[in-house]
Amino acid sequence: MSKKAFLVYHCAYQSDLSVLGTRVAFAQDRGAKVLKKLREEFAGTIDEVLVKPRPATFKQLELAHSQAHLEGLKEPESWRKIFGTDKPLERNKENLNTLRKLFREYRLKTGGTITAARLALKHGLAANLGAGYHHAYRDRGDGFCIINDIATTVKVLQSEGRVKTVLIIDLDFHQGNGTSNIFAGDKSVFTLDVHSKEGWPFHKEKSSLDVPVKKDITPQAYLDALKQALTKALAKFKPDLVLFVQGADAYEYGQLNKGEGFSLPLSTMRERDELVIDTFVELNIPLALIFAGGYGDRAWEAHHQGVRHLLSRTGILSDSSNAG
Ligand SMILES: [Zn+2]
Structure with missing residues (x-):
């Protein structure tokens, strides 16, 4: 396969979540920040590989989610629970309109993951500069994730006959409980999940291969654990496609709560990716990279270097910055 890499992004990825009254420092601008930096590094060539997604349709979402859950997302109370806020979210016209707009933005980011996966299948590599909503279950949202773009993408591609087997590599600090639950017992999908042993979610689901890691793990031990897990997964499973959930909250400056762990330096995050x-x-x-957890002003740094590496592996772009 001659490799090309494509990036999927839309300016509407920068959702305004203020209606939810959450105090979490979501890095909603990380896709924009990554793109800005890449434009500086790769000059005009970035726009040649940039693709705008379309929102995932309800028909596509229904492949991974129950109708009752999707219907429930019309209600402010469902959103309040998923985002864990105490502030009651009044069921008035203004809020309902805002949530409808937000839901469309989440569908757009989900469409971005589908698009990135399609591009990866055709050209080898792609990245969606957003999404990674791995906590959403089939019939409920969880942990800031209302719908699961990763599971939806797998189901869409399988239903179209484009892939049979998919390997999901989830390296977010938090276990991708929703994804692992959705694919439990499904032999066509292998979920490899390296996550914090002590961290949320406190009830872990069973992935095809779980690698629970203690929060004070050293960078080298983390990389060794990942290397072993990749070898183990590939000995058991032959994927047509890999979805790489590139959580940036394992990065010392991308954590949800400072001091939560693993506190990996940027150099280890780069080696990992x-x-x-x-x-x-x-x-x-083929591999499609999808963002995922990553909080605060600096989470984008970890996302950026992974995406830059992905671009540098293709023939059409050379990494002129060679930032080492
Ligand atoms: Zn996370």
């Missing part, structure tokens, strides 16, 4: 990307480039297996 390069290990995943290079493994599948060398095996000639």
Whole structure:
């Protein structure tokens, strides 16, 4: 496969969540920040590989979610529970309109994951500069995730006959409980999940391969654990496609709560992402990278270097910045 890499992004990814009254420092502008930096590094070539997504349709969402859950998202109370806010969210016209707009933005980001996966299948590599809503279950949202773009993408591609087997590599600090639950017992999907042993969610689901990691793990031990897990997964499973859930909250400056762990430095985050990307480039297996957890002003730094590496692995772009 001759490799090209595409980036999927839309300015509406920067959702305004203020209606929910949450105090969480969501890095809603991280896709924009990553793009800005890449434009500086790769100049005009970035716009040649930039693709705008379309919102996932309800028909697509229904492949991964119950109708009752999707219907329930019309109600402010469902959103309040998923975002864990104490502030009551009044059921008035203004709020209902705002939530409808927000829901469309989440569908757009989900469409972005579907688009990135399609592009990866065709060209080898792609990244969606947003989404990664791995906590959403089939019939409920959880942990700031209202719908699961990763599960929806797998179901859409399988229903179209584009792929049979998908490997999901989830390296977010928090276990991708929703994704693992949705694919429990499904032999066509392998969920490899490296996550915090002590951290939320406190009730863990069973993934195909769970690697629970203690929060004070050293960077080298973290990388070794990931390397072993990749080898183990590939010995058992042959994927047509890899979805790499590139959580940036394992980064010391991307944590939801400072001091929560793992506190990995940027250099380890880079080694981590390069290990995943290079493994599948060398095996000639298509890979789509999806953002995921990452909070505060600096989470974008970890996302950026993974995406930059992905671009640098293709023939059409050379990493002129060679930031080492
Ligand atoms: Zn997370």
